[in-house]
Amino acid sequence: MKHSITKPVLIALVLFCSTNILVGQTDSLLLTYEQFLQEIYQNHPIARQINLQRDQAAQYLKKARGGFDPKVGANWDFKNFDKKNYYNILNAHLKVPIWSDIALEAGYNYANGYYLNPENKLPEAGQAYLGIKIPLLNGLWTSERRTTLQQAKLMLGASEVEIQALLNDLLYKAGKTYWDWVKVYSELLVVEESLKNAQTQFEATKRSFIEGDKPAVDTLKSFIQIQERAVLLANKRIEVQNAARLVSAYLWSDQQEPLVLQEGMYPVGLAQLAMQPLAESLLENSLSQLQQHPNILMYDFKLQNLDLERKLKVNKLLPKLDFKYNFLSTEHVDFFPVSAAAPIENYKLGLKFSMPIFIRKERADLELVKLKLKATSYQQEAKRRDLQIKVENYFNEVQNFALQTTTIESMVQNYATLLEAERIKFSIGESSVFMVNTRENQLLDAQLKLIKQQVTYLKSRTAFFWITANLEPN
Incomplete structure (x- = not known):
C-alpha cells in the first residue's frame, strides 16, 4: 500500500485499526510492521513533539495578525x-x-x-x-507588518511539510530497527531447527554405533555438532533480546510511559513477505513527483519567503510620503x-x-535578498538532482536484491536436497558423519545467507519509499 506525501496534513502512512499490541495483549503475540509504525506515529514522544510545530506555526500566524489589531x-x-x-x-x-500601513x-x-x-x-x-x-x-502596497503576516502564513504551510519530512525520517529509522529484529529472530528459528536436526543425527549415529555399524568417534563428531549449534543458538537468543529492546525503545503508551515488548512477542515471518521486484512504473511516477517531495517543497517555501522580502526591499527604495487627513467635529x-x-x-x-539621498543601505539590502534567492534556487536544484539519483539507485538496489533473493532461495533448496541425499547414503552405510555434518553446515550457511539477503531487500525497499517520501508497509 503506497501513500503519497502530498497529502496536506498526515505523512503517507497506513494507520490500521488500533489494537493492543503491547503489554497485556491477549489476542496475538505477533507485532507486524504496520502495527509497529502505527504505534510510533501515535505515541512516540518525538512524533508528538514534531506535531507541536503545527501549533507553533499557528501561534506565529496569530502573532503576525496582531500587527493589524486595533x-x-x-x-x-x-x-x-x-x-x-x-x-x-x-x-x-x-x-x-x-x-499595509x-x-x-x-x-x-x-x-x-x-x-x-x-x-x-x-x-x-x-x-x-x-x-x-x-x-x-x-508602504502603500506592502510593509513590514504585511510582509510578516504573509511570511507567517507561509510558515504554517511549511510546518506541515517539515512535519511530514521529520516523521518520515523517524519511521524510516524505526523501520530499519524492526527489520533487524526480523533478521535475528529468523536466524534464531533456523538455528533452532538446525539444532534439532543435529540431535536427530546424533541419535541415528548412536544407534548405528550400538548396532556396530559406526565407530564411537562418529558419535563424538555428531555430539560436537550439537555443541556448536547450542553455542550458536545461545548467541542468537542474546541478539534477539537486544534487537527486541531496540524495538521497544520506539514504543510508548498514551500516557508517555516507555513500553517493553510482552514476553514471547515476535515479528512477522520472512516467508509471509513477497520478495519481488518493484513495478517499473513506480520509478517513473516517483521521479515525476519529486517536485512534491518535502525537501523540495521546503525550498519552495524558502523561495516564496525570500520573494516577499525582495518585494519589501523594492518598496523601501521609494521615498516616504505619508498623507494624513482628520475631519474635526x-x-x-x-x-x-x-x-x-x-x-x-x-x-x-x-x-x-x-528619503535618503543615496539609498545605499536599501539598494544593498535588495541585492543581498536577490543573492539569497539565487543561492536558494541553486540549492534546490542540487537537492532535486541528489534525490533523483538516490531514487534511481535505491530502485535498482531493490530490483537487484529481489533477483538475488530468488537465486539464493533456489540455492537453499539445492543444499537441502544434498543434505537429504547425504542422510540417505549415511543410513545405508555409503556416507560418513563428516559429510553429513558438512552438508548440514552448508545448508545452515545458505539459510543464514538467505535471511540476510531477504532483510537487505526489505531495508532497501523501505529506503526507496523513504527517499521518495512514502512509507509503504510491506
Whole structure:
C-alpha cells in the first residue's frame, strides 16, 4: 500500500485499526510492521513533539495578525501651580489598520486652562476627530507588518511539510530497527531447527554405533555438532533480546510511559513477505513527483519567503510620503453635521516626506535578498538532482536484491536436497558423519545467507519509499 506525501496534513502512512499490541495483549503475540509504525506515529514522544510545530506555526500566524489589531490609547497632561490651572489636556484615540500601513484613526481631544498654547484651544465640550493615514509611496502596497503576516502564513504551510519530512525520517529509522529484529529472530528459528536436526543425527549415529555399524568417534563428531549449534543458538537468543529492546525503545503508551515488548512477542515471518521486484512504473511516477517531495517543497517555501522580502526591499527604495487627513467635529461633537461643507471646513491635513539621498543601505539590502534567492534556487536544484539519483539507485538496489533473493532461495533448496541425499547414503552405510555434518553446515550457511539477503531487500525497499517520501508497509 503506497501513500503519497502530498497529502496536506498526515505523512503517507497506513494507520490500521488500533489494537493492543503491547503489554497485556491477549489476542496475538505477533507485532507486524504496520502495527509497529502505527504505534510510533501515535505515541512516540518525538512524533508528538514534531506535531507541536503545527501549533507553533499557528501561534506565529496569530502573532503576525496582531500587527493589524486595533489599538486604543490616551494621553493626559494636567498642570496646577500657584492655585492656577495652567492646562488640562486630554487625548483619547482608536487606531485601526486596514491595509499595509493604511490606517483609520478616531479620537477625542479636550483642553482648557489659563496658559494653553493657542493651537491647543478647542471647543468647550472638546473635539472629536475621524481621519485616515495613507502612505502614498513607501508602504502603500506592502510593509513590514504585511510582509510578516504573509511570511507567517507561509510558515504554517511549511510546518506541515517539515512535519511530514521529520516523521518520515523517524519511521524510516524505526523501520530499519524492526527489520533487524526480523533478521535475528529468523536466524534464531533456523538455528533452532538446525539444532534439532543435529540431535536427530546424533541419535541415528548412536544407534548405528550400538548396532556396530559406526565407530564411537562418529558419535563424538555428531555430539560436537550439537555443541556448536547450542553455542550458536545461545548467541542468537542474546541478539534477539537486544534487537527486541531496540524495538521497544520506539514504543510508548498514551500516557508517555516507555513500553517493553510482552514476553514471547515476535515479528512477522520472512516467508509471509513477497520478495519481488518493484513495478517499473513506480520509478517513473516517483521521479515525476519529486517536485512534491518535502525537501523540495521546503525550498519552495524558502523561495516564496525570500520573494516577499525582495518585494519589501523594492518598496523601501521609494521615498516616504505619508498623507494624513482628520475631519474635526464642531463644538457639539458631531461627525456628521447638517452642513455638507463641514468635512472640508473643519479638518486637519498633513504630508510627511523623507528619503535618503543615496539609498545605499536599501539598494544593498535588495541585492543581498536577490543573492539569497539565487543561492536558494541553486540549492534546490542540487537537492532535486541528489534525490533523483538516490531514487534511481535505491530502485535498482531493490530490483537487484529481489533477483538475488530468488537465486539464493533456489540455492537453499539445492543444499537441502544434498543434505537429504547425504542422510540417505549415511543410513545405508555409503556416507560418513563428516559429510553429513558438512552438508548440514552448508545448508545452515545458505539459510543464514538467505535471511540476510531477504532483510537487505526489505531495508532497501523501505529506503526507496523513504527517499521518495512514502512509507509503504510491506
